[in-house]
Amino acid sequence: MRFSMCPFSTACITKPVPPEVRVLHTSCNPRPGETTVELMCLISGFFPDSVVVEWLVNDKPNQITATTAAPWKDQKGNTYSTSSKANISMEDWMDGKTYTCKVTHRASESTLKDSVQKCESDSSSGIRVYLTPPNPGDLYINQFPKLTCLVVDLPSNIGLQITWTRETGGTLTPDPTEIKDAFNGTYTALSSLPIFPRDWESDTSFVCKVEHTDLPSPITKAISRKQASNPSELQAPEVQLLLHSSCSSKAEESSINLLCLISGFYPSSVTFEWLVDGQTNLVTSITASPWKDANGHTFSTTSKVNITQEEWMMGKTYTCRVTHLGTRDKIQDQAQKCTDNKCKLPTSIHVFLTPPSPHDLYESRVPKITCLVVNLPNDTGLNITWWQKGKALNPEVQVKRIEYNGTTTATSTLDISTYDWESGESYTCHVEHVDLPSPITETISKKRGHKSTPSIYVYHPGQEEIVGPGDSLSLTCLVRGFHPDDISILWKKNNDTVTEDAQVTTTLTVKGKGKNANYFVYSLLTITKVEWDNRDSFTCRAIHGALDMKFIQRTIEKPPEMIVVDDICSDNEDTELEGLWATISVFITLFLLSVCYSATITLFKVKWLFSTVVELKRPGSPKYKNVIQRVI
Numbered sequence: 001m002r003f004s005m006c007p008f009s010t011a012c013i014t015k016p017v018p019p020e021v022r023v024l025h026t027s028c029n030p031r032p033g034e035t036t037v038e039l040m041c042l043i044s045g046f047f048p049d050s051v052v053v054e055w056l057v058n059d060k061p062n063q064i065t066a067t068t069a070a071p072w073k074d075q076k077g078n079t080y081s082t083s084s085k086a087n088i089s090m091e092d093w094m095d096g097k098t099y100t101c102k103v104t105h106r107a108s109e110s111t112l113k114d115s116v117q118k119c120e121s122d123s124s125s126g127i128r129v130y131l132t133p134p135n136p137g138d139l140y141i142n143q144f145p146k147l148t149c150l151v152v153d154l155p156s157n158i159g160l161q162i163t164w165t166r167e168t169g170g171t172l173t174p175d176p177t178e179i180k181d182a183f184n185g186t187y188t189a190l191s192s193l194p195i196f197p198r199d200w201e202s203d204t205s206f207v208c209k210v211e212h213t214d215l216p217s218p219i220t221k222a223i224s225r226k227q228a229s230n231p232s233e234l235q236a237p238e239v240q241l242l243l244h245s246s247c248s249s250k251a252e253e254s255s256i257n258l259l260c261l262i263s264g265f266y267p268s269s270v271t272f273e274w275l276v277d278g279q280t281n282l283v284t285s286i287t288a289s290p291w292k293d294a295n296g297h298t299f300s301t302t303s304k305v306n307i308t309q310e311e312w313m314m315g316k317t318y319t320c321r322v323t324h325l326g327t328r329d330k331i332q333d334q335a336q337k338c339t340d341n342k343c344k345l346p347t348s349i350h351v352f353l354t355p356p357s358p359h360d361l362y363e364s365r366v367p368k369i370t371c372l373v374v375n376l377p378n379d380t381g382l383n384i385t386w387w388q389k390g391k392a393l394n395p396e397v398q399v400k401r402i403e404y405n406g407t408t409t410a411t412s413t414l415d416i417s418t419y420d421w422e423s424g425e426s427y428t429c430h431v432e433h434v435d436l437p438s439p440i441t442e443t444i445s446k447k448r449g450h451k452s453t454p455s456i457y458v459y460h461p462g463q464e465e466i467v468g469p470g471d472s473l474s475l476t477c478l479v480r481g482f483h484p485d486d487i488s489i490l491w492k493k494n495n496d497t498v499t500e501d502a503q504v505t506t507t508l509t510v511k512g513k514g515k516n517a518n519y520f521v522y523s524l525l526t527i528t529k530v531e532w533d534n535r536d537s538f539t540c541r542a543i544h545g546a547l548d549m550k551f552i553q554r555t556i557e558k559p560p561e562m563i564v565v566d567d568i569c570s571d572n573e574d575t576e577l578e579g580l581w582a583t584i585s586v587f588i589t590l591f592l593l594s595v596c597y598s599a600t601i602t603l604f605k606v607k608w609l610f611s612t613v614v615e616l617k618r619p620g621s622p623k624y625k626n627v628i629q630r631v632i
Contacts (some may be wrong), residue, residue: 086099155214158211160211193208260302260320269324277316353427361422373431382410384430454546473529506522506523
């Protein structure tokens, strides 16, 4: 397959340059579920652009079908590169066949080639231990670096013990050891040790000690920043994003092949990240293991993604971002569909100043002013300085970030004192850049004008939310009636500050209607139903400069539950109540019977008594007095 791109003109160099050939593959050993293995032949650094690529299987041609890209110009503009891709079945790969990429170029009298085949495990070497330094992204970006101790070719996991020590002493807490089965019947163990960035930067040495029943003596490996890579030899990578197809789409193409070429870096540890319009985890990439360059010192590698023609035509920006020890900044290159044969990027530079937050001013007492510079085409010649009353100030180190649209954003932060800010001191940010006809100057000071203190209201979760099937509840805090609009809202749980992660959502301040209207803001705290049922207390705290104490707060918790008799009565209680009424009924009945009996007896006695008195009144009867006494 032949390609020719360079026209015959004086702009083209005339001395032929031979290519460098390298064959890459997706994995030395197959992963579960994989049915194919992808082979990629990278041909780089040649001139002129006419080249012939041929694939051999066990030295036999025409065994597989390959797709070869049209040569592209390298970043230096004098040489060309291209790639050829072939997919083979897993069955052929596992058979141990040798796959060779054969390249013919007029700059070389002989054909150039590179070969690859399935790796053969070396079972006679026994247990082996490897230490790897922290990932550059974890070390400089996330600030959570880890060392890893990899133990391979374990015949079993019985009696395995991995311990970590540090030359400066102290207790170390590694992550739980991960043990996996390898496809060849052996075991692989991985132990990760979280460390502090300062320990790595200070060249502290760490030791991994591996013990196993099959080892006659423990294996110990040491690592430090100096051992991992000599600082004087650190070399940052060069990143170039290459297109499989032209800037304009072709009707017969159903997909676009993006190849990110990362070259000339040392050491070999590097981190890739693909972004689509600034968002991560939207495309799947295939990344090759780094290989040594022709100079025998630096490394190169590639990362590839395939996107649909439809996505490409939508004009999305695709970014290949690389993190490496050789630089603390992320290096990246981008590609997108061009418009009128030129990809246009924003060129209007803007500068914004943000005041210190009330929380930093009045509570933490570490106020800062921020100067934000956006839409920079690059950081060449960028200079940000701070001034106060004609004197230059010393700000913190500038932070630069490349946006998904290719522009650069720079941030400069200046520490100030609460007293100076409250006294009305002014601060000036002075920005210079090669693309600016004159410097941009912005000044900031404390806002003047009328002040209004805020009112605060905290609302319980709705009843529908409480009885609903979800596990979370929402507490809402309304702060209203304040002026100016600078305010800080924070939440506390049982007097402990809640970190502003997924739990807290606060809106921007909103101005009410009217000429002299004040501002209001909402803040939402997400809690669990368990926290609410445990009667934990939650406090919404508003910090504002117009308040005498600089803050106002309200606390809320689950109200006491009211006991309803109808809801707590049970069948047992109903039975007891019925038994009680039965007892009372019997008692009343007996009481009434005894009363009736007593009344009847009394009536009979009274009747007999009156009969006797009447009888005594008759002639010849005994004396009344004596009869009465006799009766009594």
